[in-house]
Amino acid sequence: MKLTDFKVLTFDCYGTLIDWESGIHTALQPLLEKGGRARPRDEVLETFARHESSQQAETPDMLYCDLLARVHRRIADEWGIAASAEDDRRFGLSVGDWPAFPDSASALQYLQKFYKLVILSNVDHASFAPSNEKLGVTFDAVYTAQDIGSYKPNPRNFTYMLEQLAGLGYGKADILHTAQSLFHDHVPAKTVGLASAWIDRRRNEGGWGATMPPDGDARYDFHFASMAEMAKAHQDALRG
Numbered sequence: 001m002k003l004t005d006f007k008v009l010t011f012d013c014y015g016t017l018i019d020w021e022s023g024i025h026t027a028l029q030p031l032l033e034k035g036g037r038a039r040p041r042d043e044v045l046e047t048f049a050r051h052e053s054s055q056q057a058e059t060p061d062m063l064y065c066d067l068l069a070r071v072h073r074r075i076a077d078e079w080g081i082a083a084s085a086e087d088d089r090r091f092g093l094s095v096g097d098w099p100a101f102p103d104s105a106s107a108l109q110y111l112q113k114f115y116k117l118v119i120l121s122n123v124d125h126a127s128f129a130p131s132n133e134k135l136g137v138t139f140d141a142v143y144t145a146q147d148i149g150s151y152k153p154n155p156r157n158f159t160y161m162l163e164q165l166a167g168l169g170y171g172k173a174d175i176l177h178t179a180q181s182l183f184h185d186h187v188p189a190k191t192v193g194l195a196s197a198w199i200d201r202r203r204n205e206g207g208w209g210a211t212m213p214p215d216g217d218a219r220y221d222f223h224f225a226s227m228a229e230m231a232k233a234h235q236d237a238l239r240g
Contacts, residue, residue: 001195001221003230003237008140008170009111010118010161012152012179014098016199017108017227018131021210023098024048027091031072035081045210051075053183053212056122056151063146064123068092095123096130101201105136107227111234116140116170120161120177122151122184141165152184153215158192176222178230182214190217197222197230 014020025041028048032039051074055067062070069092076083108117117139121128124146132139141164145151148160158177165175177196179185189196198220202209224230 003176003222003234004114006115006176006195007174008116008118008165008176010120010165010175010177012177012181012185013119013121013128013131014095014123015180015201015211016178017100017104017135019099019101019201021045023094024210027094027097028072028075030087031076031079031081031083031091034083034087035079042205042207042209046207047075047078049208049210049212051078052210060145060150060154064144065092065095065127068095093127095127098131100131100134101227103226103228105134107231108135108137110231112137114234118161118165119143120152120157121145141168153188155188155191158188158194162192162194181211182218182220183208183212186218186220187214187216190219196220197224199227199230200225
């Protein structure tokens with residue numbers, strides 16, 4: 001299997017192209033300051049992961065911005081901090097402030113010369129719009145939890161994407177799913193029979209950060225530390 005075998009790259013966005021861990025950690029600082037207690041970064045991210053995953057399972061049709069507000073409330077309650085509804089709402093609207101990884105835009109601009117680029121994300125369209133601006137490309141399709149009514153790792157999200165891409169003339173063999181999260185993406189991608197590339201953004205860090213540990217078959221077909229490394233590997237593959 002080679003990178004040049006595929007026609008479509010489907011992407012998770014947050015954690016893969018957008019540095020959501022930095023964004024989440026920054027957006028939770030006002031809550032931490034209210035609580036008057038510093039907490040290690042990974043503790044903050046792991047707390048977020050638990051509550052986000054539980055909330056997505058409980059309310060699969062809730063808009064992501066509203067779901068994030070609910071997650072903020074749950075974290076505040078766990079930490080015993082008095083947060084206002086406005087605090088919750090502000091966190092829910094923070095996605096647009098989350099930064100892109102420095103290599104994402106240039107790698108996407110390179111890869112767009114050779115592939116159709118597609119987003120499969122757990123966010124809503126309004127939250128994704130400012131992130132898209134940071135990424136510097138026009139995606140050929142964007143499929144979100146808002147469209148589908150469920151959140152990854154539900155395989156339903158991948159089935160929906162495959163149905164949409166089949167309508168555009170692309171089958172499973174044409175598609176390489178590209179993502180950081182083993183939990184949200186690689187396990188369900190394998191469930192539906194997709195090849196996948198792991199963008200291992202936490203290679204130099206322990207733990208799982210803002211995602212839950214994978215539950216199931218977390219195999220992948222390619223392994224890169226960054227989008228820049230993936231683009232370089234494609235260049236090498238072309239040279240043969």
